[in-house]
Amino acid sequence: MARPRRLRKIVAPPRFKGYRPHGHQGLTGKPVELLYEEYEALKLADYDGLDHQAASQLMGVSRPTFARIYQSVRKKLALALVETRPLVAVYGNAWMDKSWFVCNSCKARYSVPEGVDGSRCALCGSSSVELIEP
C-alpha cells in the first residue's frame, strides 16, 4: 500500500466554492477540482510572493512536494481556462489552525496551535494520527 499523504497546513481556506466561465459558446466541460492545498500553494507563491522554500515550510511539506502541488495547480488553472471548465474548491489533504487530530494508538484528541507539529500525537508521540473532519 502506498504511504498516505502527509497533510498540508492551510492558513486560510479559499473564500469561494468555485468559479464558472461565462460568455462562452458551446458546452461547459466537467468541473476541475481545485484542492485547498493547491489554492494555498498558489496564494503563497504568486499572491504573497514567497519563494518555494519559505512557502513549503509554512505548509509543513518539503520543497519538492510544494513544487509538485504548485505545478498541479498551474496545470489545473490552465486546463479550466482553456477548456472552459468550471472550478470547484474541494477539501483535499489539508488541515487548519482550528483542526483537531485523534491518535490511533492512545485515542487522545488534540488541537494544533500555530508552531506545533500536528503529525505526531501530543500525548504518546505516535505518528499514527488522523484528522478529525472540521
Added chain:
Amino acid sequence: MKTVITAAGNNLSAAFDKRFGRAAWFCVYDHANGALVFEKNDFADAQGGAGTKVSELMVEWGVGKVISGDFGPKAKDLLDRFKVQMVVVEEDATVETLLERIKKS
C-alpha cells in the same frame, strides 16, 4: 515548555481529573528541567467563569500543553487564541501514567 495535567489530588497516584476549569489540582511538568509541581485550583468551586480564569492562569504560567478530559467552549476559545495545545483524554488514568506517556514521547 510546560505541560499541565488536571488531577484530582496532589500526588502522582491521584486520579486524572477530567474537568478542566473545575479540576481540583494541576500537575505542572516542566520539560526543560523535569520539575514537577502540584498547584491547587482556587477556582474549583467558583460560582462561574472557572474555565476562563483557569485558562488565563495557564497563559500566566507559560503552559504550552494542557491535558484534560474536556474543555468548555470559553476555555477552548481562550486556549486557541493563546496558542495553548489542548489534549483530550477520555480514559480513566492516574496522573502518573499520563506523565510517563508524555515523558516517553
